[in-house]
Amino acid sequence: MMDFKIDTNFYTVSQVRHLTEHAFVVQVPRRNFKFTAGQHLVLGMKDDYHTREYSIYSGENEEVLEVLVKEVEEGYLSPRLKQVKEGDSLEIHGPFGHFGIEEKKRDTHKHVFIASGSGIAPFRSMVKTYPELDYQLIHGVRTIDEGYERENYSTDRYVLCTSRDDNGDFKGRVTAYLHEQEFDKNTQFYLCGNSQMIFDVLELLKNKGFGRDSVSAEVYF
Amino acid sequence: MKRVSFKTLGCRLNQYETDSMVSEFHKAGYEIVDFGQPADICVVNTCTVTNQSDHKSRNIISQAASKNPGAMVVVTGCMADNYKQELESRDKVTYVVDNSRKASILPLIAAHNTGEILHPDQLPQNVFDYGAVSKSLHTRSAIKIQDGCDNFCTFCIIPKVRGRAVSRPIDEILNNVKQTLENGFKEIVVTGVNIGRYNYEGLTFIDVVKQILAIPGDFRVRISSLEPDGFSSDFFDLFEHPKLAPHLHLCLQSGSEKTLLQMRRMYNLDQYQEMVRQLRNKYPNFNISTDIIVGFPDESEEDFQHTLDAVASAQFSHVHTFKYSVRKGTRAERMENQIPEPIKTIRSEQVRLLSEENRLNYMRTFIGKEQRVLIEKVREDFVEGYGEHYLPVQIANSQLKKNTFVLVKITGITGEGEKLMMIGEPI
Numbered sequence: 001m002m003d004f005k006i007d008t009n010f011y012t013v014s015q016v017r018h019l020t021e022h023a024f025v026v027q028v029p030r031r032n033f034k035f036t037a038g039q040h041l042v043l044g045m046k047d048d049y050h051t052r053e054y055s056i057y058s059g060e061n062e063e064v065l066e067v068l069v070k071e072v073e074e075g076y077l078s079p080r081l082k083q084v085k086e087g088d089s090l091e092i093h094g095p096f097g098h099f100g101i102e103e104k105k106r107d108t109h110k111h112v113f114i115a116s117g118s119g120i121a122p123f124r125s126m127v128k129t130y131p132e133l134d135y136q137l138i139h140g141v142r143t144i145d146e147g148y149e150r151e152n153y154s155t156d157r158y159v160l161c162t163s164r165d166d167n168g169d170f171k172g173r174v175t176a177y178l179h180e181q182e183f184d185k186n187t188q189f190y191l192c193g194n195s196q197m198i199f200d201v202l203e204l205l206k207n208k209g210f211g212r213d214s215v216s217a218e219v220y221f
Numbered sequence: 222m223k224r225v226s227f228k229t230l231g232c233r234l235n236q237y238e239t240d241s242m243v244s245e246f247h248k249a250g251y252e253i254v255d256f257g258q259p260a261d262i263c264v265v266n267t268c269t270v271t272n273q274s275d276h277k278s279r280n281i282i283s284q285a286a287s288k289n290p291g292a293m294v295v296v297t298g299c300m301a302d303n304y305k306q307e308l309e310s311r312d313k314v315t316y317v318v319d320n321s322r323k324a325s326i327l328p329l330i331a332a333h334n335t336g337e338i339l340h341p342d343q344l345p346q347n348v349f350d351y352g353a354v355s356k357s358l359h360t361r362s363a364i365k366i367q368d369g370c371d372n373f374c375t376f377c378i379i380p381k382v383r384g385r386a387v388s389r390p391i392d393e394i395l396n397n398v399k400q401t402l403e404n405g406f407k408e409i410v411v412t413g414v415n416i417g418r419y420n421y422e423g424l425t426f427i428d429v430v431k432q433i434l435a436i437p438g439d440f441r442v443r444i445s446s447l448e449p450d451g452f453s454s455d456f457f458d459l460f461e462h463p464k465l466a467p468h469l470h471l472c473l474q475s476g477s478e479k480t481l482l483q484m485r486r487m488y489n490l491d492q493y494q495e496m497v498r499q500l501r502n503k504y505p506n507f508n509i510s511t512d513i514i515v516g517f518p519d520e521s522e523e524d525f526q527h528t529l530d531a532v533a534s535a536q537f538s539h540v541h542t543f544k545y546s547v548r549k550g551t552r553a554e555r556m557e558n559q560i561p562e563p564i565k566t567i568r569s570e571q572v573r574l575l576s577e578e579n580r581l582n583y584m585r586t587f588i589g590k591e592q593r594v595l596i597e598k599v600r601e602d603f604v605e606g607y608g609e610h611y612l613p614v615q616i617a618n619s620q621l622k623k624n625t626f627v628l629v630k631i632t633g634i635t636g637e638g639e640k641l642m643m644i645g646e647p648i
Binding site for chain 2: 050098217
């Protein structure tokens with residue numbers, strides 16, 4: 001008898017939400033894909049060697065699995081993903097990574113999420129997964145339209161820092177905003193975004209007395 | 222009797238997998254010959270971690286084919302995964318077998334010899350189906366406990382060619398260790414791609430090492446290359462056990478915080494240095510060696526100076542220095558500010574010189590102290606082996622036998638550069 005195996009790594013796109021000219025959310029049914037909020041997956045087009053890592057944008061218990069993609073205009077995969085339509089097939093592997101909220105600190109600590117650009121993705125997953133979480137989300141972008149789906153966060157917990165736009169909650173980079181803030185000692189910081197932002201924020205937090213035990217970081221580029 | 226030769230490139234894990242294959246072929250009645258001797262079958266276990274590894278692997282494959290006209294040439298290892306189509310299109314390569322099917326090369330060849338031609342993709346996939354090593358040119362045998370990596374460091378191709386992290390069942394590991402010891406090995410090396418992340422049914426890396434150490438017998442355990450993340454004080458306590466060698470190869474890669482972030486490493490310099498401090502506070506002579514990548518994209522002179530400072534401060538006994546090389550499909554391939562090769566060469570040389578100075582200073586601290594040496598090579602007038610700290614020792618006595626332990630007092634140092642060696646006198 002022929003021995004064959006069904007490849008379970010292929011997922012059919014159920015929705016694509018275009019948030020800005022260059023940012024969009026790709027959604028597939030979650031099926032049996034189990035993950036912890038903060039983890040990432042590896043995504044590729046069917047029959048294409050090229051893959052990329054994306055943080056998971058949706059919550060652990062949602063019926064869908066989503067990633068937030070920022071198009072890199074000279075890039076290989078993201079412009080192709082932008083053309084993806086409902087019914088197309090994608091290859092997904094994972095979950096991977098150790099970025100996430102420490103279970104023992106979830107209810108005892110304040111959580112400050114600091115993101116640049118599409119680095120907001122793992123934090124949306126955390127907020128969707130833990131609706132009771134005591135968090136503040138500081139999101140650094142260039143213009144207000146990059147405050148991706150900010151209606152997902154209550155206004156008293158979300159701070160949009162816009163470096164090239166006066167219409168955010170704070171005009172300037174996240175580092176400038178953080179510089180002015182005071183934080184409780186039992187605050188846990190989570191950083192996700194480009195390496196320069198993370199480098200600068202780590203220095204800033206160190207100067208405020210928060211060492212690496214109080215900080216988790218996931219580097220994007 | 223069919224003659225088979227093997228050539229291994231790259232890491233200790235590859236070496237273990239070759240050693241295991243050698244043992245299986247030997248048991249199956251094949252004659253094992255040195256690579257370069259005429260053979261009917263040549264197995265090349267390749268590496269693809271750098272451009273240089275690719276280059277060497279290609280050269281070896283060409284040599285295997287040109288020196289053995291008509292021989293079966295089997296290419297496996299990480300390059301076989303990374304350049305599968307290219308290798309399959311080569312006329313002189315008989316089979317290209319990916320890493321996950323490497324353990325089935327013997328049945329593939331046995332089938333071929335009886336006229337049954339299988340496509341390697343028909344072979345079963347099992348990254349742990351390796352028996353204990355019985356025949357090897359080495360006196361220490363690796364034990365594979367884990368394969369693959371989920372860290373996705375931006376420079377590294379390994380997650381693509383070795384796949385995601387998987388851990389070997391503990392019973393298989395312990396059986397493998399017991400069998401290896403029964404086969405006469407006195408030293409085993411716990412190995413894998415990212416062994417610190419071992420996780421099998423709730424058991425951690427620390428649990429595995431503890432269970433291996435609890436096996437009775439006069440043998441020594443080493444831990445191979447380790448990623449410096451996520452270790453508790455329990456881990457440091459392991460080294461109180463007399464069977465566990467006081468040496469770790471802790472991969473630092475860079476001393477620059479900025480570069481470590483760009484590499485997407487799982488630790489920062491402070492955390493790394495804290496591990497070194499804890500180990501040396503608890504065990505003053507503890508041997509720490511490392512890997513350093515020089516010329517990573519955007520690495521400035523200041524970043525590189527941080528690396529030199531870190532190397533000097535940690536007093537590594539050995540630094541394995543790699544010049545960064547672009548790996549297709551990795552994030553670093555797409556980074557800006559790639560560093561020119563001449564600058565990488567200069568930086569690599571600076572690290573090498575500093576490393577040699579460190580090594581000499583470290584060896585000097587052993588003069589007058591004892592080492593328990595496992596004899597590896599017997600020459601006409603002397604023997605050579607490694608002490609528990611993984612430093613080479615030469616002993617002026619040819620009566621000592623290979624694969625035996627001898628307690629010596631270190632009296633001096635001989636050689637220079639990479640060939641530094643301690644001199645020991647049996648006690």
